[in-house]
Amino acid sequence: MRQFMKYFSASFLFISMVITSSIAIAADYKVGFIYIGPPGDHGWNYQHDVGRKAVDEAFGDKVETVFQENVPESADAERVMTQMALSGADMIFATSFGYMEPVLNVAKKFPKVKFEHATGYMTADNVSTYSARFYEGRTVAGHIAGKMTKSNTIGYVASYPIPEVVRGINSAYLAAKKANPNVEFKVIWIFTWYDPAKEADAAKTLISQGADVILQHVDSSAIMTVAEEAGVYAFGQASDMSAFGPNAHLTAIINGWAPYYVKKVKQGMDGTWKGAEQTFDGIGAGMVIIGPLSDKIPDSVKKEAMEIRDGIASGTLHSFTGPINKQDGSPWLKAGETADMGTLLGMNFYVEGIEGDIPQ
Amino acid sequence: MDLSEINFAVLVASLIVASTPLVLAALGELIVEKSGVLNLGVEGMMIIGAVTGFIVGVETGSAYIGMMAAAMAGALLSLLFAFIILIMQANQVASGLALTIFGLGIAALMGHPYTGIKSPQISTISIPFISEIPVLGTMFFQHDLIVYLSLISVLVIWYFLNRMRAGLILRSVGEDHDVAHSLGYRVVTIRFLAITFGGAMAGVGGGYLSLVRVPQWTEGMTAGAGWIALALVVFSGWRPFRLLIGAYIFGGITILQLNLQAIGVNINIALLSMAPYLATILALVVISMSRFRGNRGAPGCLGRSFVKIT
Numbered sequence: 001m002r003q004f005m006k007y008f009s010a011s012f013l014f015i016s017m018v019i020t021s022s023i024a025i026a027a028d029y030k031v032g033f034i035y036i037g038p039p040g041d042h043g044w045n046y047q048h049d050v051g052r053k054a055v056d057e058a059f060g061d062k063v064e065t066v067f068q069e070n071v072p073e074s075a076d077a078e079r080v081m082t083q084m085a086l087s088g089a090d091m092i093f094a095t096s097f098g099y100m101e102p103v104l105n106v107a108k109k110f111p112k113v114k115f116e117h118a119t120g121y122m123t124a125d126n127v128s129t130y131s132a133r134f135y136e137g138r139t140v141a142g143h144i145a146g147k148m149t150k151s152n153t154i155g156y157v158a159s160y161p162i163p164e165v166v167r168g169i170n171s172a173y174l175a176a177k178k179a180n181p182n183v184e185f186k187v188i189w190i191f192t193w194y195d196p197a198k199e200a201d202a203a204k205t206l207i208s209q210g211a212d213v214i215l216q217h218v219d220s221s222a223i224m225t226v227a228e229e230a231g232v233y234a235f236g237q238a239s240d241m242s243a244f245g246p247n248a249h250l251t252a253i254i255n256g257w258a259p260y261y262v263k264k265v266k267q268g269m270d271g272t273w274k275g276a277e278q279t280f281d282g283i284g285a286g287m288v289i290i291g292p293l294s295d296k297i298p299d300s301v302k303k304e305a306m307e308i309r310d311g312i313a314s315g316t317l318h319s320f321t322g323p324i325n326k327q328d329g330s331p332w333l334k335a336g337e338t339a340d341m342g343t344l345l346g347m348n349f350y351v352e353g354i355e356g357d358i359p360q
Numbered sequence: 361m362d363l364s365e366i367n368f369a370v371l372v373a374s375l376i377v378a379s380t381p382l383v384l385a386a387l388g389e390l391i392v393e394k395s396g397v398l399n400l401g402v403e404g405m406m407i408i409g410a411v412t413g414f415i416v417g418v419e420t421g422s423a424y425i426g427m428m429a430a431a432m433a434g435a436l437l438s439l440l441f442a443f444i445i446l447i448m449q450a451n452q453v454a455s456g457l458a459l460t461i462f463g464l465g466i467a468a469l470m471g472h473p474y475t476g477i478k479s480p481q482i483s484t485i486s487i488p489f490i491s492e493i494p495v496l497g498t499m500f501f502q503h504d505l506i507v508y509l510s511l512i513s514v515l516v517i518w519y520f521l522n523r524m525r526a527g528l529i530l531r532s533v534g535e536d537h538d539v540a541h542s543l544g545y546r547v548v549t550i551r552f553l554a555i556t557f558g559g560a561m562a563g564v565g566g567g568y569l570s571l572v573r574v575p576q577w578t579e580g581m582t583a584g585a586g587w588i589a590l591a592l593v594v595f596s597g598w599r600p601f602r603l604l605i606g607a608y609i610f611g612g613i614t615i616l617q618l619n620l621q622a623i624g625v626n627i628n629i630a631l632l633s634m635a636p637y638l639a640t641i642l643a644l645v646v647i648s649m650s651r652f653r654g655n656r657g658a659p660g661c662l663g664r665s666f667v668k669i670t
Binding site: 046070155189194195202208222225 | 365366367370371374378468472475476478569573574575576578579580581583614615618619621622623624628630
């Protein structure tokens with residue numbers, strides 16, 4: 001009996017550990033989503049989930065959506081997507097850069113399932129990619145930051161040194177520099193998308209070194225909380241984060257995935273969906289949205305910010321318009337020239353004026 | 361690169377905040393291990409403390425009540441562990457690991473409705489007069505209550521282990537439970553108490569994370585702090601003061617590398633991120649090699665199940 005109890009108690013613990021969610025799907029068209037973090041992050045994943053809910057709403061009973069949160073960018077992602085495909089998903093949205101290899105692997109095994117991979121650059125017959133021109137939003141944010149800083153020091157909490165993040169830093173810097181020639185950028189790389197403790201530490205460090213406006217390219221709202229406590233400004237990332245810092249929150253660069261998701265699911269249902277397509281939309285298409293501007297921003301700056309936003313949306317303005325030199329002083333864009341798609345997608349250099357190196 | 365841009369007083373103050381969860385959790389585990397039990401579930405108890413502390417803090421509006429709830433939650437979870445290894449005599453390593461995985465899962469479940477909410481503030485207590493000393497005041501005397509408590513508990517635990525009869529009994533149970541048993545000490549009861557204390561301390565450490573350091577609840581927010589606490593106990597040679605130094609070195613390098621990055625120091629960042637772990641191990645290895653050679657302080661019965669001979 002004692003022996004039995006011993007094994008029983010041990011296995012009880014293990015069974016309670018291994019509660020996995022089974023995915024059962026019943027509607028005509030089934031769409032799966034995998035998220036890198038929890039949809040409750042009020043950032044990146046939250047917006048993808050908003051997009052998923054928009055799909056639910058647009059198609060009602062005809063489409064059923066499922067999602068799996070906290071899927072690591074590893075073999076786990078492959079396992080989760082395989083499971084989704086096996087349980088009858090017709091389309092799968094993989095919503096993080098690091099799912100690229102897993103998506104391609106699973107797509108090979110399930111040629112009939114349609115895959116949509118966010119922010120990646122590799123496609124296949126049944127894999128399309130989509131990304132937003134977040135850097136357009138950062139031009140607006142950079143301008144506001146340049147106007148709002150009093151210490152002329154702007155802090156930037158960056159995640160991984162990938163082109164998307166580097167692009168954002170450059171774009172924000174160029175706009176800030178234009179708005180305020182004395183501005184200086186301090187960048188901290190924390191090598192994670194989502195670690196609130198690390199993000200908070202990085203923001204505190206930047207503030208202690210004199211930054212009074214913080215930009216972020218990481219997913220949680222921890223930085224907003226820290227900024228509010230310290231009495232400095234910050235920008236919401238991916239979602240409106242004003243709830244975390246009513247005084248600190250200047251505006252937010254919001255990701256608008258909903259129209260794209262609804263469009264793609266519709267294409268999937270009526271058979272017009274195509275693989276190997278690469279979508280790269282910005283403010284104009286509504287994939288990047290500038291949130292409400294804080295009352296702390298003077299009216300003149302608000303007006304300028306809106307002009308920049310509208311200029312980018314209509315195409316009269318481009319975030320990277322020459323003359324721009326690279327960090328080492330070598331020329332990149334001639335006067336009036338705008339950056340081409342290839343350089344933007346593979347951007348691995350700072351523009352002139354930013355100090356420090358991009359970690360390799 | 362301009363070193364003068366780094367504010368060292370603020371740096372020290374923030375390293376103390378960053379290290380406090382480690383100090384608390386590691387002190388608890390030190391007592392547990394001194395009683396001869398190896399509880400690898402620190403991470404699990406911390407995260408349960410973090411989520412419970414946050415939930416209760418938000419619901420009651422008081423971070424202090426949240427902290428107390430965090431301690432209770434950690435203790436409660438550790439009771440499960442105590443039951444399994446002391447009464448059922450299951451393997452301590454396996455049960456501890458299970459406790460971590462269990463804790464992480466339960467915490468994610470409990471915290472789900474609470475992601476993205478602000479926690480109540482905990483105010484800092486500036487100690488009169490000495491907090492106004494320039495530099496030193498900012499570094500050490502403008503913290504919140506929990507930081508002071510963590511420092512006091514280092515002292516108290518040192519005193520308890522080395523100067524009190526109860527501490528001696530605890531250590532004897534950890535050194536040789538059969539002998540302690542034959543002398544009439546209640547091995548199981550003492551270990552129960554030690555494990556519960558360890559759970560409560562880990563819980564407070566977790567609560568500090570979600571209520572003060574971040575302050576927010578996010579899934580998996582302990583991010584390995586429990587494992588670092590475990591390592592600190594071993595590398596400190598089961599000595600409270602060295603443990604404190606180790607924790608501060610770890611926190612210090614973590615904060616320092618962020619500061620160096622911000623002033624644009626040209627060092628490999630992967631190396632910088634590795635630095636806290638390397639430096640902590642190195643420092644503690646050096647300390648333990650130099651003077652007390654041979655006496656590592658590991659309890660003799662660490663990790664062994666106690667079977668009563670009747």
